[in-house]
Amino acid sequence: MTGAVDRELVQESFSEAPLAGSTSDPHSHLMPSRLRQSKIVASPLRHIDPHAVSRSARAETRNREIFLPPVSVFRWWARRTESVNGTVIDAFSAERCASNKQLLVVDPFAGGGVIPLAAILRGHNVYAQDINPWAAIGLTAMLGLPAPDEIRESVASLSHRITPLVSAAYGTTMSDGQRGTITHTFRVATANCPKCDNLNRLFPHAMVTLLARKERQKPEAILACRNGHLTPGRHDRNTRCRECRTKVEPTAAYTPRRVVTCSNCGERTRLSDLAMQGNWSWEVVLVERARKGFRELDTATATEIATAANPRWQPQRSLGPIPEGQETRVLHRHGFKEWGDLYPNRQRYVLEQLLKLAPNCSENDRVAELLAMAIVGSAEMAGLCSRWDRWYLKSFESMAGHRFNFTTLTVEPNAWGDATSGRGTVLRRLDQLIKASTWLRENTTVRPVHGPVDPCGPQERPQGVTVGWGSSETLALPDRCADLVLTDPPYHDDVQYSELSLPLRAWAALDITHAAGDAVVNTAINQNSKGDDYSHLLSRIFAESRRVLKKDGHLIFSFANRSASAWADLLSALDAAGLCAVGxxxxxxxxEQDHAKRGVRSCSHDLLLDLVPTGNHQLKIHFPKNDLEGDEPDFLRVVAKWFLQVGSLPPGWRAKCEDELLEAAFLGRPKAEV
Ligand SMILES: C[S@@+](CC[C@H](N)C(=O)[O-])C[C@H]1O[C@@H](n2cnc3c(N)ncnc32)[C@H](O)[C@@H]1O
Ligand SMILES: [Zn+2]
Ligand SMILES: [Zn+2]
Structure with missing residues (x-):
């Protein structure tokens, strides 16, 4: 598309102080813009100091829940930062020379809601939409948290009602004879050898767990011998198994590349083959107990094993089948067929009981729904799919690092939770809700949230905050109402939001079918994997964003990808949507950390992109500042060169653009794939 755009390709030098990101006083850096009276359209990005913003984004990602407490309300993957997005909003206001004017900020890919949060912290009106029902209810809850006292009261009520069950499910005796609570229950996978039928316990490593967190520098550990016996030992020294006297080397890995060796006949079998043979089961071997700030790891007693398997823990609800997909493949391969299979019966039963009690714990439906969200949220610690950090003594979510984690040594949490130990438990989440609500009230005026609304319903200009649930090919907004569309589309196939959210949606009784219009490439289910599907879908969404933008509005978002064709798809979508690049x-x-977790295809820089609706204006193009060195910034400068032509891309641009991108050193094979 060639729009009627007069491009003035000039490097800029402005005297305004750049913006660096601040939650305490979002308007502190605002300076008058010299371009205000001019018809020239300039990019708000020119007000940003990329180094300062990168520094504060790094600090934020190190401890997101302290920096922005509301994000603990619901799990989302690859959340953005308030540092970058808040700075963009401030830059936009600075460009308009109107720091006090209330804007309408629209985020059509709102996900974990960092952009809407950045906007409400600055007192703006917000319309946030996502295709995912867990995100939609999460956004609605997070952006309009009820008062802390109301939450506190409901938590007290739930706590009172659940106590008898928690005592029955997790009550135990500590090794010193005092009463205590089971905080974690460890199970090892067991399977019969296909050759000699020996029952093998499939410990992944000889070093099962330290007894105290690594920083306490105590060497005592629980080890497993090759015959699957647990034995006390040290992480820094070989030892003899207490039971069979074989030598145990604490550094040994027993299931390298997911292949197990039979301790009796030496037969080597793939874990997935054992799972497929269906003779796979889980045996409780170890527990962590806690009492008043003290925790102990120990082999499970007969009573603790019996309690874990008590037939009383009979779940009532089916959570439905696990569908085929890019990320769910690993679950199928290891024998999980239904979402319920990821949980021991006790965890399922306790969660079901909590969900039954929640509606009775507050007269305010929003508060009761919030309790239910916290309960459902704790289901990310699925007791048969969560790994133990044996050095730092904590469990990992089943979807840590943006994938489902399969392990042969799993950790069942005490679903309700205990003050001494346990991540992501209901108790912890409820506590975080109170903190989030307090923080939100200290930093902004909390207004009721409208939603989730149907995007195909009435088109209304939001006063306050509106959340939409559905594909952003349609937004429930009138034409030309938004000042700023600030967003963050999925990066091609990087994160499978829909699949990762499925267990939580199953628990919350939300829709678990694949939504038409999901703008993520997923070849396992042929979603947007053919020809121009991805580009056309993005284009429809961007065209809808352009429809709702005021004439002088901007669309700003960040993007990162190592694939030349993903970039070309994006540029083509923007161009076709009637937008032109301004900076x-x-x-x-x-x-960065999320990318790093994925190992391959990692990117450590993002490109912030600024566009305006095509029209009869002069654009003062903002080029990226030229001071970053390295293959990746070099690559992004080539991307930038092409991006800045969006709105008037020359015929035949795509092949040339992809060729140039493919020549970049950054697109050489990533190390992890070599
Ligand atoms: C990169 S994430 C957004 C993350 C968000 N900015 C944050 O800080 O948490 C992209 C989001 O787009 C959503 N999405 C994908 N296709 C969509 C569509 N057609 N309409 C609306 N949302 C969509 C995904 O569910 C995902 O939450
Ligand atoms: Zn042994
Ligand atoms: Zn064997």
Whole structure:
């Protein structure tokens, strides 16, 4: 598309102080813009200092829940930062020379809601939409948290009602004879050898767990011998198994590349083959007990084993089948067929009982719904799919690192929770809700949230906050109402939001079918994997964003990808949507750690992209500042060169653009794939 755009390709030098990101006083850096009276459209990105913003984004990602407490309300993957997005909003206001004017900020890919949060912290009106029902109810809850006292009261009520069950399910005796609570229950996978039928316990490592967190520098550990016996020992020294006297080397890995060796006949079998043969089961071997700030790891007693398997823990609800997909593949391969299979019966039973009690714990439906969200949220610690950090003594979510984690040594949490130990428990989540609500009230005026609304319903200009649930090919907004569409589309196939959220949606009794219009590439289910599907879908969403933008509005978002064709798809979508580029900037990735977790295809920088609806205006193009060195910034500068032509891309651009991108050193094979 060639729009009627007069491009003035000039490097800029402005005297305004750049913006660096601040939650305490979002308007502190605002300076008058010299361009205000001019018809020239300039990019708000010119007000941003990429180094300062990268620094504050890094600090934020190190401890998100302290920096932005509301994000603990519901799990989302690859959340953005308030540092970058807040700075963009401030830059936009600075460009308009109107720091006090209330804007309408629209986020059509709102996910974990960091952008809407950045907007409400600055007192703006917000319309946030996501296709995912867990995100939609999470956003609605998070952006309009009830008062802390109301939450506190309901928590007290739930706590009172659940106590008898928690005592029955997790009550135990500590090794010193005092009463205590089971905080974690460990199970090892067991399977018969296909050759000699020996029952093998499939410990992944000889070092099962330290007894105290690593920083306490105590060497005592629980080890497993090759015959599957647990034995006391040290992580820094070989030892003899207490039971069979074989030598135990604490550094040994027993299931390298997911292959197990039979301790009796030496037969080597793939874990997935054992799972497929269906003779796979889980045996309780170890527990962590806690009492008043003290925790102990120990082999499970007969009573603790019997309690874990008590037939009383009979779940009532089916959570439905696990569908085929890119991320769910690993679950199928290891024998999980239904979402319920990821949980021991006790965890399922306790969660079901909590969900039954929640509606009776507050007269305010929103508060009761919030309790239910916290209960459902704790289901991310699925007791047959969560790994133990044997050095730092904590469990990992089943979807840590943006994938489902399969392990042969799993940790069942005490679903209700205990003050001494346990991540992501209901108790912890409820406590975080109170903190989040307090923080939100200290930092903004909390207004009721409207939603989740149907995007195909009435088109209304939001006063306050509106959340939409559905594909952003349609937004429930009138034409030309938004000042700023600030967003963060999925990065091609990087994160499978829909699949990762499925267990939580199953628990929350939300829709678990694949939504038409999901803008993520997923080849396992042929979603947007053919030809121009992805690009056309993005284009429809961007065209809808353009429809709702005021004439002088901007669409700003960040994007990162190692694939030349993913970039070309994006540029083509933007061009076809009737938008033209006005600026871009390279910033340090907000999701560096997330990318790193994925190992391959990692990016450590994002490109911030700024566009306006095509029209008869002169554009003062903002080029990325030129001072970052390295293959990736070099690559992004080539991307920037092409991006800045969006709105008037020349015929035949795509092949040339992809060729140039493919020549970049950054697109050489990533190390992890070599
Ligand atoms: C990169 S994430 C957004 C993350 C968010 N900015 C945050 O900080 O948490 C992209 C989001 O787009 C959503 N999405 C995918 N296709 C969509 C569509 N057609 N309409 C609306 N949302 C969509 C996904 O569910 C996902 O939450
Ligand atoms: Zn042994
Ligand atoms: Zn064997």
């Amino acid at each position: 871009c900037e390279i910033v340090h990735s907000e999701n």
